Amino acid sequence: MIAWLQMGWGDLGVFGEPSKETPNLDRMAAEGMLFPNFYSANPLCSPSRAALLTGRLPIRNGFYSTNGHARNAYTPQQIVGGIPKEEILIPEMLKKAGYVSKIIGKWHLGHRPQFLPLQHGFDEWFGAPNCHFGPYSSKEETPNIPVYNNSEMVGRYYEDFMINRKTGESNLTQLYLEEALGYIRRQAASHQRFFMYWAIDSTHAPVYASEKFIGKSQRGRYGDAVMEIDHSVGLILKELQTQGISENTFVFFTSDNGAALMSGPLQAGSNGPFLCGKETTFEGGMREPAIAWWPGHIKAGQVSYQLGSVMDLFTTSLSLAGLQPPTDRELDGLDLTHVLLENRIIERPIFYYRGNEMMAVRMGLYKAHYWTWSNSWEEFKKGIDFCPGQSIPVVTSHTQEEHTQQPIIFHLGRDLGEKYPISVSSAEYQAVLKQISPAVEKHRKELVPGMPQLNMCDLAVMNWAPAGCEKLGKCLKGPETNPWKCEWPH
């Protein structure tokens, strides 16, 4: 079971959030294994989610764009592409071992019919294909995002599934919680193996929380959403125990990208001591809170220093289910079974990608930046800031800075904030580079990029008439097809 959302590394009490308002997640960590060095595969949602479910970097599974250099791309309503059929997702594999699978919440791997979860191995789905942006009016010529139950829509955000943009109130997390508890109960009752992917989105702007959590945290609206998620995680773990299946259920909690600092203090969380946030390849953008929980198997109260990746959840899930990973393709995820059960360490590099560019790589405690960029001057002058209050010369630059001949290297143990480049003339720098360079060269040489899926946009592909819209009288008429190359400003 994977719980998965947008949250910063520093948003959990156990990772130093001062209000300590995540008692259930903190207890989950105390009863399981904490990963302080766990990474997303990309600093934003769609590519990171595609990577989790395929065990492969977005550059391989197609969740990137070549419309510009090092540009973040995702799946807004006008995106033409989505997850390719050829990719193998966790639920497709687990089916072979007799598992059923459900996704609850945001999909984000493409919203056209061929890309939806039930076409890619999931047996059930309750949630939406895109972000809960809106409300859109007919004047804006944009449909509100549909909410699906399995293969048919059951309504739309802001129409049938309300989010009060003024107060931030919405009961969606409660709906997603009930879906999760119900699914667990049903599978337990029928002794059915299951994979549940709980991909809630209340901490993503527009941030929302249920009535009983609104105003309850010390952290404003974002904190209210975090409290509700924490509360929900507590109830889910308790349900596993009540059903007597906690010792048979591997649970992993993590996030798809760092806190979105550009959303300001009401709609964004904390990346703790790390640099910048979502959209960047600094630690604040890609290091994620991560907790593994499996009573009776994972010893309580452990910390793993393993460099982990969301892609490891693919390979590890297969391993726990007794399956071999596919051999006809490159996989980036590792099998963490021995890390989880014996607290071993597997040496491996972490590659930090932004769009089509490998920006940085981490090995051990060292991180080498080959490219650095926050965002463009043009966007920055509009007030979009991925690193508010932070400024490291050359590093958090608004022009893309190339360092491929002489990477900027940081020691992440003694320099959490990526502030102190190691002198290129030092013996330490030379020794690190000597270790990192071969891994980078090998990666670059062997990499066969997948066909980019996030290049084309078209208003005609928006959620005008999703399956099931007729029954609800919710079909809309979109414009004629008129594709263009999507612009990705970040």
Add this chain to the structure above:
Amino acid sequence: MIAWLQMGWGDLGVFGEPSKETPNLDRMAAEGMLFPNFYSANPLCSPSRAALLTGRLPIRNGFYSTNGHARNAYTPQQIVGGIPKEEILIPEMLKKAGYVSKIIGKWHLGHRPQFLPLQHGFDEWFGAPNCHFGPYSSKEETPNIPVYNNSEMVGRYYEDFMINRKTGESNLTQLYLEEALGYIRRQAASHQRFFMYWAIDSTHAPVYASEKFIGKSQRGRYGDAVMEIDHSVGLILKELQTQGISENTFVFFTSDNGAALMSGPLQAGSNGPFLCGKETTFEGGMREPAIAWWPGHIKAGQVSYQLGSVMDLFTTSLSLAGLQPPTDRELDGLDLTHVLLENRIIERPIFYYRGNEMMAVRMGLYKAHYWTWSNSWEEFKKGIDFCPGQSIPVVTSHTQEEHTQQPIIFHLGRDLGEKYPISVSSAEYQAVLKQISPAVEKHRKELVPGMPQLNMCDLAVMNWAPAGCEKLGKCLKGPETNPWKCEWPH
């Protein structure tokens, strides 16, 4: 018992340090009460230490300077002043309840004979009167800092008490640990009530650790020192349990100021998500890690949201010893007994002083800055940076910025980094100001500043010939007296 040193809020695992290398302090927190909102009384050592021991703001007890506006002052070797006789220190009070007292480590309240610990209520002392700067040579015309055993020196740093400036190796923390364990054993054996003030300094530049800790942490030299302190705290708590006195001993762990970010990554720790560090009145300079431990009295696993201050340890210590606080003077410390035992909250403002100026005040989750300053352009251009990598317009300025007519207000719950000033035209701003202003006016009106002790310097007062130097052949001859007004650049 108070353990007290220089460490940043973010340096403990329980406060989110990613390497999680403080298992003993984290366990201390799990067995006791954690304070995420605990403050020093000043963003640097001497004044903060004077405040802890007197329960009074430095502006009252004289540990400040009027040589410049809002300048940090402390007690280097050339300082003429020290703790006034008229101040009442914790050990002076506790004596009335039959306690004996020992200070182990750095004193820092003045090094001239009349200012030393045994003149101010302590019965024993092992440690040094000043920071462990050096080594000084006779060419520099500066004596190395003496180490005292009670009222006589037993050697000097870099001569008899070695710190290898190149490797960072020194066994001083081990000496201070042995002193602590021995003292505890002796008091336990004689059923003697005691106050132990364990004021170690290995995390203060020049940072040092013992041979067996050198190179052991993920965080470089500073991390090695933190690991050794953590290890020592573990052994001290264990000794209390071994001696059967843990349920009769109140233990408090905290710090005198935030991590000294200007000392760079090898010699400085982490202030977690907070702004700037030592020397500043931003959260990174004054919010401190703090843990209370008292098995059988303080319930395990608690978090207190109390706004606490190091000055509260004065009043609380008296209360726990059954003593009334002195009534002939203003005290700034609160009695936290009910906070500790019943997790109650006492509303109170926190005043952030820098030298002779009240720079900011916190009430509840709001902080209002009346003055902001990082350091002068002159110092900044020399490379001294109290906020490396951080830059908030007007806030982290290099000129002193006055906001007394319209304070800059932050919400510290949703804005840990003091990045998003609340709009002065908002209802929230007006409501907060209406609540804070009367407290500030009252404080300013009633404040009677003490005689400033840190105005005058004189090379003649340096540690040339401390008591006991004759026996050791370590007396040096200083220059004639030639006092000047000390320059305090920060």
